[in-house]
Amino acid sequence: MNVRDALEADADALASIADSPTDVMRNLVHDRTVRVAEDGSHDPNADISNTQYDGSDPEDLLGFISFDAREDTVHVTQLDGTGDACKRLLAEPVRFAERESMAVEVLAAQDATAIERAADELGFERRGRGPRFDGAPTVRFRLEPASYSPN
Secondary structure, three states: OEEEEOOHHHHHHHHHHHOOOHHHHHHHHHHOEEEEEEOOOOOOOOOOOOOOOOOOOOOOEEEEEEEEEEOOEEEEEEEEEOHHHHHHHHHHHHHHHHHHOOEEEEEEEOOOHHHHHHHHHOOOEEEEEEEEEOOEEEEEEEEOHHHOOOO
16 A cells, blocks of 8 residues: 555545545645555556546545644544555554644544544544534544654
């Protein structure tokens, strides 16, 4: 699995994963830090402009994460993908937060097992209910700077 910065050319593939409009995902790439996990069997230097998606192929992407930092917390704004990809991607903002002595917060839909498992495995604590999105309940996870495991 290869993790890299998302490109505008990934917008169609991200939209496919997130079940969201392409223009929303294109804006996400511009407005947030976005990383993608892709199948490691593909050449990361290959030209991605010649697919039917005008960019990366959704079948090559295993997941994505978007996050931003405000005040003393890194907020994960979106996370989606396979279980392994979610764990690997969630480790990205954790590394950033660790260097900056910041907390990390993740909201997950109650049925988002891959995200919940990734958060649990990385040492996040459940902090109760989060806000409702489109009427669906969420669970709040938080990792405090003092919780980071030594490398």
